[in-house]
Amino acid sequence: MFDGYCRQIMQPKRVAYNKSDLECGYPRQDFQLQGLQCSLYKCNKYTQSCVLYLHGYNGSRLEAVQYASFVCKSDFDFCSFDFQAAGQSEGDFVTFGLKEEENVALVIRHLKEKYFHIILWGRSMGATTALMYTQKNQNIKCLVLDSPFLVLEDVVINLIKLKLHTPDIINKGLYELIRRSIAKLFQFQISKVQLPLHLNITCPMILLASKQDHLIPQYHFDSIYKGYVGNKRIVALQNNHNEQRSTDIIKTIIGFCQSMTPQSRFSPTKYPDRLLGDLDEQKYIATGIKIKQKIMRNQSASTHTKNSAQIQKDKALMQLSILK
Structure with a gap:
């Protein structure tokens, strides 16, 4: 039974959806990269900028559809994909950012063939993965971080607390059992999933954080913000971890992206074969x-x-x- 619970953590139930569920009113190109299922939404104007959305734990690219029309309406192209072991992508289990970082690198290499500016927008596990990637690769224009976590251990302990309503001393003991069981079953160490306190990232960043987040402790957001080297801004959310983001918050995110990214536009009739514009x-x-x-x-x-x-x-x- 205990092994079964550990498998639920590492192999969350995949989100089931049809390709028609991915429609948002803008042209969409579906493609595959080494077992990753991806979608690229095209705005009505040619642009040099693309927003790449990274979904959260137990999510999929279906999570991104609610944002796609807002982004495309603002003259950005928009890309999303299923992380390994999520949605319709291949993979046996999630790694909370460690292997997902490699997924991001693969998709960005593909997008860099078409776009000059890449913006990473991640939520929860996706936000932490965005930081992991950008810590090693300084080729991102700016970051949108919605509720990232600093240390996975705290998140797992909180998850136990929310499910069992047990005191901290018991939760920490259960966490140790879970850690050992996961290491045995999947050869994966939960303790390796953590960000450094000093984030050597220079691109601009906007951080979305909520004091009402029951899953990720407030100090995670404070530490990430304090340790971030580049220009940064924090926006206070008023809802819990998995609740839907308001239209005002989405507009704030897009406004931030627009201020950070120069947009070049071309007439489709004049440049019918052009995929993107580049000011340079x-x-x-x-x-x-x-x-x-x-x-x-x-x-x-x-x-x-x-x-x-x-x-x-x-x-x-x-x-x-x-x-x-």
């Missing part, structure tokens, strides 16, 4: 046009000079013939 690329294109124009002017001037020389030569020959 526009600059290079403009510079290239100027260089080409200069070359054409030089060629024209050179041609004109050559023509003038030929005319003068012809005149000189004509004069010589007259002298003869």
Whole structure:
């Protein structure tokens, strides 16, 4: 029975959904990356920026659909995927961010072929995974962190407390039994899932945190915010960990992304095959046009000079013939 409970922790029930459930009113491209099931939503304008959403524990890309239309309406493309062992992706068990970080790296490599700016928006386990990834890879434009945890041990102990309503001394004893059982069954150490107190991340960040969060203690949010090196902002939520985020909060998140990310727009009729816009690329294109124009002017001037020389030569020959 105890092993069964540990398996429930490591192998939460997958969210069942159909592809039609992923629709949000904007064009969607589904694709697969090494067993990960992914979706890319395209806004109505060409953009150099894409928001990559990372779902929480026991979640899936279905969780992201509620945000997709808001993001696309704001001229960002939006991508989501099922972490390993979640939704429709392959995988045997979750690792609360350790292996999920590799999932993120795989998807970002794919997106970087099309987009100049990548924004990571993670919730709970997804937010912690975003920090794990960005701690090692400084290629993210900005971070949206909704209720990340600092140390997995605290979350598991709180989960026991919520389910059994037992005192802390018993909860800690049960946690130790769970830790040992999970290590034996899955060769996975819960104690390895923790963020450093000093987060060497320089990209801007917005942190969403709630004092009413019964799953993640407040000190997790305080420590993450204090240890974050880059520009940061905190937004206080007024609801519990798994409750739906309000429209105002979603607008706050999108406003933050817009302020951090320059948007370039192109007419679909003028650029039918263009997947994205890049301000720097526009600059290079403009510079290239100027260089080409200069070359054409030089060629024209050179041609004109050559023509003038030929005319003068012809005149000189004509004069010589007259002298003869």
